[in-house]
Amino acid sequence: MDEICNLNSTYLFDFEVHRSKRKSLMLFIKGGKVEVRAPRFASTKWINEFVYSQKEWILGEIARQRRHFRQRLVIADGREITFLGRPRTIVVLVGPQQEVRATRDFLFIYTRKNTPEKIEKLFYAWLKDKAREYMTVETFKVARQLGLRHKLKDVSYRKTKSKWGHCCQDGTIQFNFLAMMAPRAVINYLVVHECSHLKYMDHSSRFWAVVESLCPDYREHREWLADNGHRFWSQI
Numbered sequence: 107m108d109e110i111c112n113l114n115s116t117y118l119f120d121f122e123v124h125r126s127k128r129k130s131l132m133l134f135i136k137g138g139k140v141e142v143r144a145p146r147f148a149s150t151k152w153i154n155e156f157v158y159s160q161k162e163w164i165l166g167e168i169a170r171q172r173r174h175f176r177q178r179l180v181i182a183d184g185r186e187i188t189f190l191g192r193p194r195t196i197v198v199l200v201g202p203q204q205e206v207r208a209t210r211d212f213l214f215i216y217t218r219k220n221t222p223e224k225i226e227k228l229f230y231a232w233l234k235d236k237a238r239e240y241m242t243v244e245t246f247k248v249a250r251q252l253g254l255r256h257k258l259k260d261v262s263y264r265k266t267k268s269k270w271g272h273c274c275q276d277g278t279i280q281f282n283f284l285a286m287m288a289p290r291a292v293i294n295y296l297v298v299h300e301c302s303h304l305k306y307m308d309h310s311s312r313f314w315a316v317v318e319s320l321c322p323d324y325r326e327h328r329e330w331l332a333d334n335g336h337r338f339w340s341q342i
């Protein structure tokens with residue numbers, strides 16, 4: 107088992123050193139905690155110099171992780187979420203009915219039981235319904251536009267941490283329904299992306315050429331997802 111050998115506060119952060127059989131130094135940052143993995147007999151001087159040389163990257167990474175934590179999704183009364191890219195304030199109303207309704211500025215969650223679990227469940231079920239309504243129709247439309255309708259078998263929805271969408275060999279396209287929080291142009295890009303996999307099951311240049319034929323701004327949408335995707339998750 108690793109042992110905590112050193113706790114150093116010379117810089118603007120503390121770090122722990124875990125020694126093992128490894129040959130080189132390596133940095134890990136999780137939840138704002140900095141850890142150095144080091145060879146068993148690495149000198150303190152070597153470790154300190156290494157950490158010092160990486161201080162800008164470390165401080166940047168800590169700040170990034172803190173920002174992502176602050177911006178994580180919290181489904182609760184008074185919090186803000188986006189739906190189709192537009193920020194809306196959540197209003198939880200306790201009563202006999204169970205329903206979720208989006209207006210221009212608000213997301214009303216009517217619930218019988220005011221618990222975080224129940225509110226989350228209602229929200230996710232509603233979001234999945236919205237994804238079915240919008241993305242399924244779009245997917246069939248885009249597959250038709252690309253002349254690939256015969257290859258599209260089905261469209262289904264899941265909430266996965268790692269992917270926005272997936273195109274299976276049998277022609278089933280799966281989407282992460284959390285995508286419904288993104289702007290419409292970004293959702294449309296995801297649809298075009300997965301439909302293009304009905305033609306090419308890779309990310310080759312000919313695949314991107316198909317994407318670009320229907321979505322010339324795809325680079326911008328990819329970048330948007332990389333910059334904002336963390337806002338759609340309740341756990342970082």
Ligand SMILES: [Zn+2]
Pocket residue numbers: 299303308309
């Ligand atoms: Zn892909």
